[in-house]
Every structure is written in structure tokens, then in C-alpha cells.
Amino acid sequence: MALRPLSFVRRALEAMVRGPFMTAVAVGTIFVATFVTGLFAASLSGAERLLGAWAGDVQIAVYLAPGADLGAAARAAEALAGGREVEVVTPSEALRRLKASLGPEAAALEGVGAEVLPASVEVRAPGISLQEARALAGKLAAVPGARDVDFGNAWLEKVELLLSRLRWAGLVLFAALALGTAVLVSNTLRLGVFARRDEIEIMKLVGATDAYVEAPFLIEGVLQGLAGSGLAVVALYALHAILAPRLVSAVGLAAPLLRAQVLPPALVLGLLGGGAALGLVASALAVGRYLRKP
Amino acid sequence: MASEALVQLFHVYKQYAGEGPALTDVTLQVGKGEFVFLTGPSGAGKSTLLKLIFAAEPATSGQLLVFGRNVAKIKASQVPALRRAIGVIFQDFKLLPHRTVFENVAFPLEVRGLGPRDVSRKVNAMLRSVGLELKAARFPLSLSGGEQQRVAVARALVGDPALLLADEPTGNLDPDRTLEVMDLIEGAAARGTTVVVATHDRSLLERHQRRVIALEAGRVASDGDAFRRISGS
Ligand SMILES: Nc1ncnc2c1ncn2[C@@H]1O[C@H](COP(=O)(O)OP(=O)(O)O)[C@@H](O)[C@H]1O
Numbered sequence: 001m002a003l004r005p006l007s008f009v010r011r012a013l014e015a016m017v018r019g020p021f022m023t024a025v026a027v028g029t030i031f032v033a034t035f036v037t038g039l040f041a042a043s044l045s046g047a048e049r050l051l052g053a054w055a056g057d058v059q060i061a062v063y064l065a066p067g068a069d070l071g072a073a074a075r076a077a078e079a080l081a082g083g084r085e086v087e088v089v090t091p092s093e094a095l096r097r098l099k100a101s102l103g104p105e106a107a108a109l110e111g112v113g114a115e116v117l118p119a120s121v122e123v124r125a126p127g128i129s130l131q132e133a134r135a136l137a138g139k140l141a142a143v144p145g146a147r148d149v150d151f152g153n154a155w156l157e158k159v160e161l162l163l164s165r166l167r168w169a170g171l172v173l174f175a176a177l178a179l180g181t182a183v184l185v186s187n188t189l190r191l192g193v194f195a196r197r198d199e200i201e202i203m204k205l206v207g208a209t210d211a212y213v214e215a216p217f218l219i220e221g222v223l224q225g226l227a228g229s230g231l232a233v234v235a236l237y238a239l240h241a242i243l244a245p246r247l248v249s250a251v252g253l254a255a256p257l258l259r260a261q262v263l264p265p266a267l268v269l270g271l272l273g274g275g276a277a278l279g280l281v282a283s284a285l286a287v288g289r290y291l292r293k294p
Numbered sequence: 295m296a297s298e299a300l301v302q303l304f305h306v307y308k309q310y311a312g313e314g315p316a317l318t319d320v321t322l323q324v325g326k327g328e329f330v331f332l333t334g335p336s337g338a339g340k341s342t343l344l345k346l347i348f349a350a351e352p353a354t355s356g357q358l359l360v361f362g363r364n365v366a367k368i369k370a371s372q373v374p375a376l377r378r379a380i381g382v383i384f385q386d387f388k389l390l391p392h393r394t395v396f397e398n399v400a401f402p403l404e405v406r407g408l409g410p411r412d413v414s415r416k417v418n419a420m421l422r423s424v425g426l427e428l429k430a431a432r433f434p435l436s437l438s439g440g441e442q443q444r445v446a447v448a449r450a451l452v453g454d455p456a457l458l459l460a461d462e463p464t465g466n467l468d469p470d471r472t473l474e475v476m477d478l479i480e481g482a483a484a485r486g487t488t489v490v491v492a493t494h495d496r497s498l499l500e501r502h503q504r505r506v507i508a509l510e511a512g513r514v515a516s517d518g519d520a521f522r523r524i525s526g527s
């Protein structure tokens with residue numbers, strides 16, 4: 001039997017035009033699911049961007065064991081940090097900084113010798129992301145005489161942990177939404193299948209295969225999924241255009257929240273693919289339940 | 295003759311769920327190129343027998359061979375191929391009201407995956423032969439009963455089936471329309487199509503001198519020449 005994909009697409013489009021209400025409900029449901037998921041994902045990546053901007057001037061300190069060779073450590077750090085700015089902090093410099101940061105309270109340090117503070121090598125890495133900072137810190141552990149590597153911003157770690165938990169929550173949310181949407185949409189599409197039961201019956205009586213009967217419904221599901229998720233992407237773009245400038249000025253951020261960062265192509269493609277898959281699964285459920293019926 | 299049989303039933307029983315038996319121990323054969331009437335009072339099992347032949351209903355027990363293929367044990371995936379070789383004229387026509395006459399007749403061809411040009415050529419030729427070429431764009435419900443019946447005949451024959459099953463094809467037609475439809479069916483038979491017509495209309499049996507299988511309460515009551523049967527009863 002010859003394959004005529006275009007005739008299937010034509011039949012799917014005809015069916016959608018004949019049942020505009022069902023089409024609207026299916027598209028609308030998939031729109032809501034993909035929009036909510038997209039909004040969640042975009043908020044997360046936006047939050048990560050903001051966090052990165054705040055983290056700004058990341059400084060990694062490699063604390064050295066007493067008696068370590070400062071010069072060798074600095075050269076090793078320079079090599080490992082790939083040309084970043086490296087500064088050697090001797091124990092006395094560390095004490096001076098500590099006193100300066102304490103201000104009037106510095107009197108409490110009276111009589112404390114510089115030798116109680118460890119020498120360190122500091123690597124400045126402006127604009128580096130948290131992941132990169134962690135990776136760099138890991139490499140710097142190899143500096144001869146290194147005892148401890150610290151990249152200050154402990155609170156960033158906590159926030160990052162929170163974000164990664166939210167990412168998981170997002171996945172769970174998406175899974176739950178996808179399941180709910182598939183069931184909802186398949187129930188809607190089942191009405192459409194039911195409305196065409198005479199046509200299906202006659203098709204089968206004159207020798208149509210199940211695949212022939214099914215194909216237009218599946219194509220219809222994919223088209224509805226693409227329409228719903230496409231609208232969601234457009235809505236997310238619009239929301240970004242409205243919100244991003246306000247948000248940036250509200251938190252006094254230097255860098256703009258670029259669309260490509262908040263709504264990266266991978267996310268957009270994921271939403272479109274997810275929407276199409278939802279439509280496909282929903283229509284397969286709908287027509288399968290009908291066809292497999294005795 | 296046995297090797298030439300297109301339809302063979304051996305001790306076929308059919309019982310619908312929660313009903314009494316619809317067919318009981320039916321054994322019969324229809325040869326290639328034969329024209330057979332299936333008759334009997336309403337409820338005798340004529341429609342059921344036809345449904346068994348094109349696998350619209352499963353037999354409860356017994357063997358049922360169509361084109362030598364055991365329909366009693368047919369897999370769902372093999373049903374479409376069987377049905378493409380069989381044209382069925384349904385008692386209730388089964389035309390789609392929201393499709394044009396052309397689209398209704400095109401259905402069996404499209405289902406086979408024929409291209410639009412071939413579909414168009416064959417459908418138009420078929421509509422000409424049933425005298426409906428001017429009504430191709432009409433919807434079935436805007437046609438008379440006789441015209442609708444001819445659309446149903448056209449759809450059954452458009453795929454050039456080896457076997458034609460007709461369930462009360464003249465059921466609600468006046469005498470002139472009955473003649474027209476029976477002429478179309480005779481025409482198909484003359485071109486070599488094997489034909490089984492279920493009817494309770496005795497005048498048909500008299501006019502067309504053909505083999506008659508009579509069912510009564512789901513059993514084969516008689517099987518033979520039409521004329522003998524009518525005059526003998
Ligand atoms: N789908 C069905 N479900 C249950 N019983 C049926 C069904 N179709 C037919 N029957 C029963 O089977 C018997 C034979 O019916 P049918 O084959 O339609 O006879 P005929 O076509 O000779 O009038 C009748 O008793 C009828 O009530």
C-alpha cells in the first residue's frame with residue numbers, strides 16, 4: 001500500500017476544522033501545561049543568571065601549610081588558573097587585612113603574631129560561574145603545600161543547592177503536569193474520536209487498517225501539541241520582553257537578562273517537543289482505547 | 295468444484311451474547327462466479343451469515359473459509375486484506391452523511407492507498423455506470439432512497455471485489471428502482487464477481503432464476519434451484 005502522508009495531514013486538518021471546540025480545548029490544555037513548565041524553567045535560569053551576577057568577583061583562596069614554598073605555590077596556582085590574576089598573601093599581610101577589616105576592634109588582636117595565620121595564594125576570577133569556580137577550586141587543590149581551598153561565598157552554595165532542588169521539583173512538576181495533561185487531552189480527543197465513530201466504522205468495513213484510521217488522529221494530536229506549546233513559547237517571549245527590563249532595574253543589575261539566557265533555544269525546543277509528544281501520547285490513548293475496543 | 299469454492303461453511307454456529315442461537319450448524323459452499331440468494335423470514339440469520347463472511351462478527355464455532363482463508367481464526371491484522379476483496383452493500387447503506395457522493399464512493403479506494411488521480415478516474419467511471427455522475431457533489435441525504443442505494447452499490451463495486459455481499463439491497467425500493475439495482479448487481483455477476491444477495495423478497499427469486507439458500511431459525515432449510523423451490527412450496 002502506498003504511503004500518502006499528505007493525505008493524512010489533510011484529513012487531520014479537516015478534522016480540526018470540523019471540531020474547532022475540541023481543537024481549542026486540546027490546544028489550550030497543552031498551552032497551559034507547557035507555559036507553566038516554561039515559566040518555571042525560565043524563572044530558574046533567570047535566578048541563576050541573577051545569582052551569577054551577584055556572585056561577581058569570585059575569589060578563591062588556597063591556604064598553605066606552614067613552611068610551604070610561597071613562590072612555588074604561586075607559580076603552580078598561576079599555571080592551574082590559566083592566566084588569571086594570582087596574589088600571594090603572606091601571614092603578615094593576612095594579619096594586616098584582618099586588622100583593617102576589624103577596624104576599632106582590632107585592639108583585640110594586640111600581641112597576636114602573624115605566624116598564627118596561614119599563608120595563602122588568592123586567585124581572582126571575575127564573572128566566573130559557580131560551577132566554574134568549584135571546578136577551579138578543585139584544580140587548585142593540587143597546588144603544592146595546599147591545605148585547604150576556599151571560595152568564600154558559602155551562601156552561594158546554599159542558594160545553588162536550593163536551585164538544584166527546585167530543578168528537581170521542576171522535573172517532578174513537569175512529569176505530573178505531563179501526565180495530567182495527557183489524560184485530560186486524551187479525554188477531549190476521545191470525544192472527537194467518538195464523533196467520528198461512524199466514519200471509523202465504515203473505514204474499517206471497507207478494509208482500512210488500524211494504522212490508516214489512527215494516523216490522522218496522531219497527526220492531529222501532534223499539530224495540536226505544537227500549536228499549544230508554540231503559543232506558550234510566544235507568551236513566554238512576551239512575558240520576558242515585559243518583565244526582564246523591570247526586573248533588571250528593580251534589583252539594580254548591570255547585566256541585562258538576555259532572552260537567549262532565560263529562554264535558551266534548548267528550553268524552547270524542549271517545550272515544543274514536549275508539547276508535540278503530549279499531543280501524540282494523548283491522541284494515541286484516545287484512538288487506541290476506541291480502536292482496540294471489541 | 296470444491297477447489298473452486300469461494301465461501302465454505304462447515305457446521306458453523308453463531309450465538310450473540312445473551313441471545314438464543316442466530317445460526318445453527320450451517321454448512322454450505324458458494325462457488326467462484328456463482329450468484330446465490332440467501333432467503334428466509336426476518337430473524338432467520340441472513341445478515342448474521344453475511345457478517346461472518348466479511349469478519350464483522352466472529353463465528354461461535356465451526357469452520358468458515360473465504361478465499362480459502364480460515365476466517366474463523368483470522369488475525370485482526372489480516373481482516374483489512376480480506377475486506378478489500380469483498381464488496382458489501384449494507385442494509386442501512388452506511389453512507390457518511392457529511393461526505394459527498396464522490397467521497398463516499400472513493401472511501402474503499404483511499405483506504406487502499408490509491409492516488410487521487412486513480413481514485414478520481416475509478417470513482418467517476420463507477421458513478422457513470424450507476425447513473426449518478428451528475429450527483430457526485432451532492433450529499434447522500436439530499437438524494438432519494440433509490441439513489442442512495444445506488445451510491446451504496448457503487449461503493450461496494452468500485453474496488454472491483456471478487457465477492458459481492460448484498461444485504462436486502464432492494465429492501466425499501468419501489469419496483470422500478472429494484473430493477474435498476476438488481477441490474478447493477480447482475481452486471482457485476484456477468485463480469486465474474488461472485489454474488490451473495492440476502493433478501494426476503496420472493497419476487498426477486500422468481501425473476502432471477504438463481505440458486506437459493508433458505509434459512510429458517512438459523513438453519514439451512516433448503517438449498518437449490520429457485521424455480522423448484524418456489525413452485526414446490
Ligand atoms: N448484533 C446482534 N446482537 C444480538 N442479537 C442479534 C444481533 N444481530 C442479530 N441478532 C439476532 O440474531 C438473529 C438473526 O438475525 P439476523 O441475522 O439479523 O436475521 P435476518 O437478517 O435474517 O433478519 C435474530 O434473532 C436477531 O435478533
Ligand SMILES: [Mg+2]
Nearest residue numbers: 340341342385
Ligand atoms: Mg437482515
